Amino acid sequence: MSVWNVKAIIMPKPGVNDPQGEAIRGGLESLEFSGVREVRAGKQISLTIEAQSRDDAASAVKRMCDQLLANPVIETYSVTVDSVEETDGGVNA
Amino acid sequence: MSVWNVKAIIMPKPGVNDPQGEAIRGGLESLEFSGVREVRAGKQISLTIEAQSRDDAASAVKRMCDQLLANPVIETYSVTVDSVEETDGGVNA
8 A cells, every 4th residue: 555645626617607716816906916817716635645556546536526625516626646655565575 | 928827836834734624634534535644725826817928927926925825924835837828919020
């Protein structure tokens, strides 16, 4: 069993209303940042999980996104597996 | 003036308490996901901005992070400039 760092990035779907992003855009305008055309606000969830393989880690986090982390009606997600942190046990001789 | 897609990823600093990440970890346990060691919850802000160059776009978004998007006491941020969407005007002959 290895330990993997996995990142899930969850963003509002294109076309879906994003009040948080609009509020940020308004705040940036108030601070006199010019040239900001669009702001979309989403989440990055960084997970450290145990899994047999890189593919197992990715598919576990995709299931987590479907069931808890993202709202598939209004959000899209992408999952990237970053690295192995350590390997426990004697799988590699 | 070109148009750039810039992503700012804002995460709680290591060691800083992250109640949202802890809540997600608890939720995943309730859903019987096993092997989740740590969860950290942060934000991804995706911006479409006008700037003269890639470096100008990155430095503008870093200033936005310092002034509005991130709380530098408890959060770190990273900025990546993704692509040029279009180029206006006749800068390139």
